[in-house]
Amino acid sequence: RTTSIPVTEIINVKEGMVDILRQISVMAEDIFTVFYVKRVKGQRWVLNSSVFTAEDAQLTQKWIRHLQDRIKYYGGARPKRLLVYINPFGGRCRGQRIFDTKIAPLFRLAGISTQVVETDRANHARDHIMEADLEGIDGLVCVGGDGMFSELMHGLIGRSQKEAGICVDDPNAELSASHLRIGIIPAGSTDCICFATVGVNDPMTSALHIIVASTAPPEDVCSVHHQNQPVRYSVSLVGYGFFGDVLKDSDKHRWMGPIRYDYSGVKTFLSNKSYEGKVEFQVVKNVQSNPRDNTRCRSGCLICSESTSRLKLDSEDWSDASSWFTGSSTNGDDWLSVDGRFMAINMTCISSACPKSPDGLSPSAHLADGTADLILVRKCSRFNFLRYLKRHTNKNDQFDLPFVDVYRVKTLWFTPKYHEEEELGSVSDRKSFFGRLCRDSPAHSCWNCDGEVLPYSTISIRKKKKKVKFGLRLKKPTCILSPQFSCCKRPTCNVFWQDKAGNILKKHQAACLVHCQLIKLFARGIEDRQTG
Numbered sequence: 001r002t003t004s005i006p007v008t009e010i011i012n013v014k015e016g017m018v019d020i021l022r023q024i025s026v027m028a029e030d031i032f033t034v035f036y037v038k039r040v041k042g043q044r045w046v047l048n049s050s051v052f053t054a055e056d057a058q059l060t061q062k063w064i065r066h067l068q069d070r071i072k073y074y075g076g077a078r079p080k081r082l083l084v085y086i087n088p089f090g091g092r093c094r095g096q097r098i099f100d101t102k103i104a105p106l107f108r109l110a111g112i113s114t115q116v117v118e119t120d121r122a123n124h125a126r127d128h129i130m131e132a133d134l135e136g137i138d139g140l141v142c143v144g145g146d147g148m149f150s151e152l153m154h155g156l157i158g159r160s161q162k163e164a165g166i167c168v169d170d171p172n173a174e175l176s177a178s179h180l181r182i183g184i185i186p187a188g189s190t191d192c193i194c195f196a197t198v199g200v201n202d203p204m205t206s207a208l209h210i211i212v213a214s215t216a217p218p219e220d221v222c223s224v225h226h227q228n229q230p231v232r233y234s235v236s237l238v239g240y241g242f243f244g245d246v247l248k249d250s251d252k253h254r255w256m257g258p259i260r261y262d263y264s265g266v267k268t269f270l271s272n273k274s275y276e277g278k279v280e281f282q283v284v285k286n287v288q289s290n291p292r293d294n295t296r297c298r299s300g301c302l303i304c305s306e307s308t309s310r311l312k313l314d315s316e317d318w319s320d321a322s323s324w325f326t327g328s329s330t331n332g333d334d335w336l337s338v339d340g341r342f343m344a345i346n347m348t349c350i351s352s353a354c355p356k357s358p359d360g361l362s363p364s365a366h367l368a369d370g371t372a373d374l375i376l377v378r379k380c381s382r383f384n385f386l387r388y389l390k391r392h393t394n395k396n397d398q399f400d401l402p403f404v405d406v407y408r409v410k411t412l413w414f415t416p417k418y419h420e421e422e423e424l425g426s427v428s429d430r431k432s433f434f435g436r437l438c439r440d441s442p443a444h445s446c447w448n449c450d451g452e453v454l455p456y457s458t459i460s461i462r463k464k465k466k467k468v469k470f471g472l473r474l475k476k477p478t479c480i481l482s483p484q485f486s487c488c489k490r491p492t493c494n495v496f497w498q499d500k501a502g503n504i505l506k507k508h509q510a511a512c513l514v515h516c517q518l519i520k521l522f523a524r525g526i527e528d529r530q531t532g
C-alpha cells in the first residue's frame, strides 16, 4: 500500500520514534518520524506521523536532511515567529489550556517561535498591537472567539492607519493594507469567523492551517458609522432586531458560558419583537454572483479573485464620499429603500456559518468580493419566524419565504422610526407603561457587530476596499492550494499563480502533479525500507 503526502503538508521530520502530543520519544539512530497533515471527516485536519527505518544511521540522516530541504523549499511562506493573544475567559475559559496542550507542541514541532500575551482585560490585545514591536513577526494569532478576533482586527487596522498617517476618526478614510495576517485558534463560544473561513471549529485544524500557511482570501471589511463617525469595523455579521437582542440579553448571562446564546435565543424568540424603521441600501450591479445562486465561496474562489479589478472601478463611485454621508437615495437608481417593521435586519460579509448553522445566514456570500448580503426579515408570526430560523439548520432555502428578502449590497443606512435621542432613554420609558400593558415591542433594538453590542440604532455601513487577511502571509507570486484538495486523490486540483495585487496570472494543474509524482517516488523509496 502506498501513501502519498504532499510535501507542502509535511510538518517536520525528527530522528527516532517521536510522539509529540504525548511527549514520548524513543531515540534510535536508524529510525526517523515524519509528521504530516491528515485530512479526516469534514474539514478537520489532524497531525499524523509515520515511523521509518533506514539501513543505517547515515541513511537516516540523509533522509532527514533531504526531507527538511524539501519542506524549506516548498514552505517558504510558513511563519517563523508569531505573536499569540490568549483570552483566558473566552468560551468555556479553556483558551490557555487549549494553547498549552494542543497548539504550543505543534508550533514547537514546526519550528515556530511564539510570543504569548494572555489578556487581562477587554481591549488589552488591541492596545498591545498598537504599541508592540512587530518587527520580524510573521503573523498574529488569537486564541478566543469572535470578539477576540475583532479586537485583533481593530488593533491591526488601527496600527496600519497610524503608520500610514491616516486619522482613524476620518469617516472618509480608506484602510491602509497591513502585511500581517491573523490566524484564529477557536476557543470562544460561537467562533463564527473561524468556522466560515476554515470550515470547522477545531483548534488543531486551525493550528495546522497556520503552520502550513494555508490562507483564506483577504477578507472584506465593513466600516460601521454612527452620526458620520466610524464606530467599528466588521468582517462578519452586523445585525439589528433579533440578533442584536439575543446578544444584548446574552451579555447579561456571560456566567452561563456558551449556553447563554441558547437561553437568550429562546427568550428573544418568545418575545417576538419587531422594530420600525427605514432601510436604504445600494445594490451591487454587474456582479457575476447573487445571494441565491447556491454557490459556496472556497479558497481560490474566482469571484473573489476577480473582485480586485471591480473594486478599483468602484472607487470612482466612492470618490465623492461626502455624498455618501448626506442622504443616499438620491445618488442613483441602484439605491433602494424599504420602510416597515422588521424582525431582523442582517448584513453579513461572509456566510456567517457556525456549528449550529453549517451553511450560515447567507450560504452563498463571498469572503472577499467587496460585497455583503443584506437579509431583511419583515414582521411575521412566531411560527413563521421559527420556520425561518429552522431553515438555517436544514437544507431548505431560508430566503424562499414571503417575508424574507435578500440583496447583495455595498452600503446600508438604517434610520429607526423614532428619533435616536428619544430612544434608549425617554421613548422606551414612555413606551414602557403602554408597552407593559399591551406587550408592545420597544421602539429600538441595538446592533450586533461581530458579537459586540453597538448601543445605537441609527447607523450606516459601508464596505471598505482594503481587506483584512486571514491565515498567514504568503510570499507572492505563489501557489495557493485549495484546502479541500488532496494531491494524490484529485490530480485535477486548481493552482493559482497570483501577483501582489491578488490578480490571477495563471491557473494550471502541473505543479501539483509534479509534487504528487515526486512524493510518490519518494514514498516508494521509503516503503522499500520501511519496517514500522
Ligand SMILES: Nc1ncnc2c1ncn2[C@@H]1O[C@H](COP(=O)(O)OP(=O)(O)OP(=O)(O)O)[C@@H](O)[C@H]1O
Binding pocket: 086, 087, 088, 089, 090, 091, 092, 119, 120, 121, 122, 123, 124, 143, 144, 145, 146, 147, 148, 149, 151, 187, 188, 189, 190, 191, 192, 451
Ligand atoms: N482578560 C479578559 N477579561 C475580560 N474580557 C476579556 C479579556 N480578554 C478579552 N476580553 C474580551 O472578551 C470578549 C469576548 O471574548 P471572546 O470572543 O474570546 O469569547 P466569547 O464571547 O465567549 O466567544 P464568541 O465571541 O465567539 O461568542 C472580547 O470582546 C474581548 O474584548
